[in-house]
Amino acid sequence: MAQPVLSVRSLEKRVRNRTLVKDVSFDVYPGQVFGFLGPNGAGKTTTIRMIVGLIRPTAGEITIGGYKVRTDPLRAMQEVGCIVENPDMYPYLSGRENLLQLARMQGVEAVHRIDEVAKLVHLEDRLDDKVRTYSLGMRQRLGIAQALLNNPKLLILDEPTNGLDPAGIRELRTFLQALAKDGLAVFISSHLLSEIELLCDHVAIIRDGSVIKTGAIDTLLAGTADDVSWRVDKPDAARRVLEDVLRSHGIVAEVTESTKGSLICRMTDDLVAEAVSNLEAHGCKVFEAARRRISLEDFFLQTTSGAAV
Amino acid sequence: MFWQLVSNEIVKMLRKRRFQVVMAILLVLMAVFSYAEHEAILVMVRQLGTTDWHVRLQQEITHDLNRLHNPFASAAEKAGIQATLAEAQYELSHNINPYAPGAPSFMHTFMDEGITLLIPLFVIVIASDMVSSEMSGGTIKMLLTRGVSRTRILASKLVALFLLVAMLFAAIAITSYVVSGAFFGYGGFGLPVIMGFQTSANGTVDISHVYTLPQWEYLLMTFGLGFFACLAVASLAFMVSTLVRSTASSMGIMMAGLIAGTLLTALASNWTLAKYLPVVNLQLMNYLNGTPPPVAGMTFAFSLGVLVIWSAAALVISFQVFARKDIMG
Numbered sequence: 250m251a252q253p254v255l256s257v258r259s260l261e262k263r264v265r266n267r268t269l270v271k272d273v274s275f276d277v278y279p280g281q282v283f284g285f286l287g288p289n290g291a292g293k294t295t296t297i298r299m300i301v302g303l304i305r306p307t308a309g310e311i312t313i314g315g316y317k318v319r320t321d322p323l324r325a326m327q328e329v330g331c332i333v334e335n336p337d338m339y340p341y342l343s344g345r346e347n348l349l350q351l352a353r354m355q356g357v358e359a360v361h362r363i364d365e366v367a368k369l370v371h372l373e374d375r376l377d378d379k380v381r382t383y384s385l386g387m388r389q390r391l392g393i394a395q396a397l398l399n400n401p402k403l404l405i406l407d408e409p410t411n412g413l414d415p416a417g418i419r420e421l422r423t424f425l426q427a428l429a430k431d432g433l434a435v436f437i438s439s440h441l442l443s444e445i446e447l448l449c450d451h452v453a454i455i456r457d458g459s460v461i462k463t464g465a466i467d468t469l470l471a472g473t474a475d476d477v478s479w480r481v482d483k484p485d486a487a488r489r490v491l492e493d494v495l496r497s498h499g500i501v502a503e504v505t506e507s508t509k510g511s512l513i514c515r516m517t518d519d520l521v522a523e524a525v526s527n528l529e530a531h532g533c534k535v536f537e538a539a540r541r542r543i544s545l546e547d548f549f550l551q552t553t554s555g556a557a558v
Numbered sequence: 559m560f561w562q563l564v565s566n567e568i569v570k571m572l573r574k575r576r577f578q579v580v581m582a583i584l585l586v587l588m589a590v591f592s593y594a595e596h597e598a599i600l601v602m603v604r605q606l607g608t609t610d611w612h613v614r615l616q617q618e619i620t621h622d623l624n625r626l627h628n629p630f631a632s633a634a635e636k637a638g639i640q641a642t643l644a645e646a647q648y649e650l651s652h653n654i655n656p657y658a659p660g661a662p663s664f665m666h667t668f669m670d671e672g673i674t675l676l677i678p679l680f681v682i683v684i685a686s687d688m689v690s691s692e693m694s695g696g697t698i699k700m701l702l703t704r705g706v707s708r709t710r711i712l713a714s715k716l717v718a719l720f721l722l723v724a725m726l727f728a729a730i731a732i733t734s735y736v737v738s739g740a741f742f743g744y745g746g747f748g749l750p751v752i753m754g755f756q757t758s759a760n761g762t763v764d765i766s767h768v769y770t771l772p773q774w775e776y777l778l779m780t781f782g783l784g785f786f787a788c789l790a791v792a793s794l795a796f797m798v799s800t801l802v803r804s805t806a807s808s809m810g811i812m813m814a815g816l817i818a819g820t821l822l823t824a825l826a827s828n829w830t831l832a833k834y835l836p837v838v839n840l841q842l843m844n845y846l847n848g849t850p851p852p853v854a855g856m857t858f859a860f861s862l863g864v865l866v867i868w869s870a871a872a873l874v875i876s877f878q879v880f881a882r883k884d885i886m887g
Contacts, residue, residue, distance in 0.1 A: 298884075298885065298886070301699075301703045302702070302703065303699060303702060303703065303885040304885065304886065305882075305884060323705045323707055324705070325705075326703055326704065327705040331703050333699045333703070334696070334699070335696055337695065337697045337699055337700050338697065339570060339695070339697060341573050341574055341575075342570075342573055346569075346573075350566050350569070350570070351700060351704060353562040353566055354562070354563060354566070354701075354705075354706050355704055355705065355706075356559075395700065399704070399705070
């Protein structure tokens with residue numbers, strides 16, 4: 250694989266004896282949409298602030314596009330576009346003037362790109378209105394436009410789905426995936442896991458300041474056993490049959506009943522086949538036997554609750 | 559590139575309308591002051607029963623002489639009275655009309671009086687916002703993640719602030735001329751102004767070095783010194799603005815300091831250490847016309863030095879802190 254665009258190595262931040270972030274490491278490659286997940290207060294924003302040079306790490310190394318943030322911060326930041334926490338802009342200026350303010354800091358090419366990025370985020374019609382009159386969704390889009398002005402290799406978005414309606418979120422998803430297809434690395438933090446699952450291919454999960462899992466979503470989820478849910482006509486009889494099947498293979502597992510009346514247990518494909526024939530033999534009609542893929546949200550709750558780690 | 563940053567800062571300040579509000583207040587104040595002064599002259603003429611300025615000046619001298627014999631007047635007050643007395647006598651004997659009306663005279667008075675409180679207040683209103691507003695608005699994160707060094711960004715803000723103070727002074731000059739001219743007429747740039755009185759602490763006045771300057775030359779000096787004093791105020795407010803997150807508290811701190819300082823100036827003769835405070839040294843133009851300083855032993859060079867040292871220290875602290883600061887939420 251190519252060189253990582255963003256490489257974070259054993260990052261640590263301490264403020265007056267409190268460790269906000271410790272031993273955080275991960276790599277983000279070109280073309281990846283990388284999700285940075287964790288509950289509120291886990292250290293996501295602190296980590297992002299260190300990546301973009303707003304906060305000085307107590308220990309560890311951050312490299313962006315080959316430049317070390319500690320020793321070469323200006324060169325490193327020229328490779329980055331970012332929104333930290335909220336899309337920040339001057340409400341008393343128009344969208345265009347806001348873009349111009351930042352573009353002028355980054356040179357002539359950025360100034361020439363203003364119309365291009367405005368079109369990219371579909372703001373060209375409202376560009377000359379004051380930002381004060383923008384909705385939160387439009388501010389998010391203007392924020393992304395600001396971040397893209399310098400044609401970055403790495404786009405960092407902190408909670409980008411905040412304030413977006415479902416249509417806006419879907420639009421953002423296709424937009425970011427298109428950007429990633431062109432080779433941009435996108436780094437997204439969020440606590441909304443269902444969004445991230447659809448958006449990202451790789452994730453790092455952070456809790457209490459440390460990264461506890463990192464990798465491709467598919468690989469992470471493949472390691473977990475999957476539940477099978479059964480819809481049958483006689484749940485009580487069926488429960489006994491299922492428990493017998495499990496026990497006969499030496500598995501001590503519980504069969505639980507979901508709120509909708511279907512039975513849920515964990516078993517492999519072979520056992521499912523055996524259970525189906527046994528149920529029929531016992532006169533239970535099977536309407537549905539469905540394997541439920543564990544969602545990132547379930548995985549996240551298992552991982553962050555501590556018990557399952 | 560650097561000037562693009564400076565122009566960004568000036569655009570922001572002008573679009574925020576903070577500068578315009580200051581200008582509007584200035585215009586109203588000028589009109590009120592001019593009107594009040596105009597009325598005062600009419601009342602004076604009615605009381606004296608003549609428009610002859612010799613009569614008025616003679617009355618002032620008599621009044622001052624009486625005050626001088628007041629047993630309750632302190633030595634410092636007496637020195638002040640001696641100075642005005644000497645000036646009046648000099649004017650009378652050289653046939654110079656100190657009350658000659660005209661827009662330039664008004665400008666001169668406005669700057670002399672305004673520099674103690676009013677003009678520094680305007681400077682503080684502008685300067686306190688420079689850095690704090692970016693902190694409280696969150697936009698500082700955008701500024702600092704653009705691949706431009708923090709020192710450069712702060713320097714551009716400082717240069718923009720100094721330019722804005724210069725614009726403020728130009729605006730004061732223009733508005734005070736235009737507005738007061740409507741009351742007093744627009745001539746009078748050539749009128750003589752008396753310079754070179756030297757008042758010692760014990761109240762003796764040395765008139766051996768007295769000379770006159772045309773009004774316009776005196777105005778240039780007054781505005782120049784006022785500008786210099788206000789750059790010192792701007793530097794201090796700029797430091798507070800870098801240290802404090804909210805514009806309101808940064809403005810509050812500076813205003814409290816300024817007002818406490820003007821009160822101190824009145825009391826300072828009893829507390830000599832006060833002469834090392836910047837606010838006590840703002841009235842640089844008083845050294846031009848021989849008004850005794852608030853604390854004995856202060857000289858023009860001393861005041862300049864105090865202002866320069868405070869400003870330099872404030873700017874060093876601003877840049878040091880800003881370059882290292884962690885921008886937390």
